[in-house]
Amino acid sequence: xxxxxxxxxxxxxxxxxxxxxxxxxxxxxxxxxxxxxxxxxxxxxxxxxxxxxxxxxxxxxxxxxxxxxxxxxxxxxxxxxxxxxxxxxxxxxxxxxxxxxxxxxxxxxxxxxxxxxxxxxxxxxxxxxxxxxxxxxxxxxxxxxxxxxxxxxxxxxxxxxxxxxxxxxxxxxxxxxxxxxxxxxxxxxxxxxxxxxxxxxxxxxxxxxxxxxxxx
Amino acid sequence: xxxxxxxxxxxxxxxxxxxxxxxxxxxxxxxxxxxxxxxxxxxxxxxxxxxxxxxxxxxxxxxxxxxxxxxxxxxxxxxxxxxxxxxxxxxxxxxxxxxxxxxxxxxxxxxxxxxxxxxxxxxxxxxxxxxxxxxxxxxxxxxxxxxxxxxxxxxxxxxxxxxxxxxxxxxxxxxxx
Numbered sequence: 001x002x003x004x005x006x007x008x009x010x011x012x013x014x015x016x017x018x019x020x021x022x023x024x025x026x027x028x029x030x031x032x033x034x035x036x037x038x039x040x041x042x043x044x045x046x047x048x049x050x051x052x053x054x055x056x057x058x059x060x061x062x063x064x065x066x067x068x069x070x071x072x073x074x075x076x077x078x079x080x081x082x083x084x085x086x087x088x089x090x091x092x093x094x095x096x097x098x099x100x101x102x103x104x105x106x107x108x109x110x111x112x113x114x115x116x117x118x119x120x121x122x123x124x125x126x127x128x129x130x131x132x133x134x135x136x137x138x139x140x141x142x143x144x145x146x147x148x149x150x151x152x153x154x155x156x157x158x159x160x161x162x163x164x165x166x167x168x169x170x171x172x173x174x175x176x177x178x179x180x181x182x183x184x185x186x187x188x189x190x191x192x193x194x195x196x197x198x199x200x201x202x203x204x205x206x207x208x209x210x211x212x213x214x215x216x
Numbered sequence: 217x218x219x220x221x222x223x224x225x226x227x228x229x230x231x232x233x234x235x236x237x238x239x240x241x242x243x244x245x246x247x248x249x250x251x252x253x254x255x256x257x258x259x260x261x262x263x264x265x266x267x268x269x270x271x272x273x274x275x276x277x278x279x280x281x282x283x284x285x286x287x288x289x290x291x292x293x294x295x296x297x298x299x300x301x302x303x304x305x306x307x308x309x310x311x312x313x314x315x316x317x318x319x320x321x322x323x324x325x326x327x328x329x330x331x332x333x334x335x336x337x338x339x340x341x342x343x344x345x346x347x348x349x350x351x352x353x354x355x356x357x358x359x360x361x362x363x364x365x366x367x368x369x370x371x372x373x374x375x376x377x378x379x380x381x382x383x384x385x386x387x388x389x390x391x392x393x
Binding site: 009010017020027030035038039042056092093111113114136140143144151154155156167 | 221222225226228230231232233234235236238239241242244245246248249254257258261262264265266269270273275276279280283284287288291295326327328329330331341344345347348349351352355358359362363366367368370371374375378
């Protein structure tokens, strides 16, 4: 049993400890889907929310999960990769490291798309005193950018988009319901008790009145 | 395509930031990347932005807008508190079981045996491994807590906020009349 569990831990370490974004995206996707399912159930069974408002809140919750997942793949991971690229190419650096780079043999190539601080400076012994500062800066810059990107994507872009989509769905349903109300029927249709129109228009009222008097 | 991207990238001017203390930077980055503080940061910002966006959604009528604002507020509060309540203990539990130099019986339980040799407390891979394992553990717990805690908690708080808003509006109308 321990051997199997150890193998599982080893797989996690080998596959994700260098790039945790992959697993965090997967767990995030499952988490959003689960949370959305739970919230939709709660809206459906909430008596204080009217049927009309439910036609907005349910699509809003559904689109919240869908847009969040989409934004995470497109926006959050894109910003994260871009911020990492800014640091690893040396485009943005602390002043002391930039001063060092300006005097190094790489003064013309750093900051360019193909440059990699970690690989290209590895053989350079003179970079050793700056290594700790560089790694710490990379941690805080990419970490901060990822948090910023998450806030932008989950708390600004997603609510704006999900509201647009949910409003469209809600207004379509409301419009269809109103169209039904304003429908004009012929006299024959209204008077013929066997017609579908008569059944739809009067039966609920008759049924309600009847059952109202049958309370046990 | 990649040529044009690299050309655009190369045109961005080089930037520099003030020198800071690497230890402080590492501490802040470590703290912020932990699941519970991360959830707290997104939760606080969500409470500021999301009800505001819902309250300004001109595509639906005022009544729907108000309900949507109340529900978002309730969802953010309950979701953030439940998220922290699940994530923090998960992280603490995983951390207690991932100490390569620990002396307790369970100190190394969640570290793969093949990685133990030469592993130190400061290893960046170990820190990431802790986040991954604790996130998976939290996800497992959240399969239940989403239905047992988040959803009923959100419904309860939504109804409370709706009642409070209605009472406030009734009071306001009474004063105006």
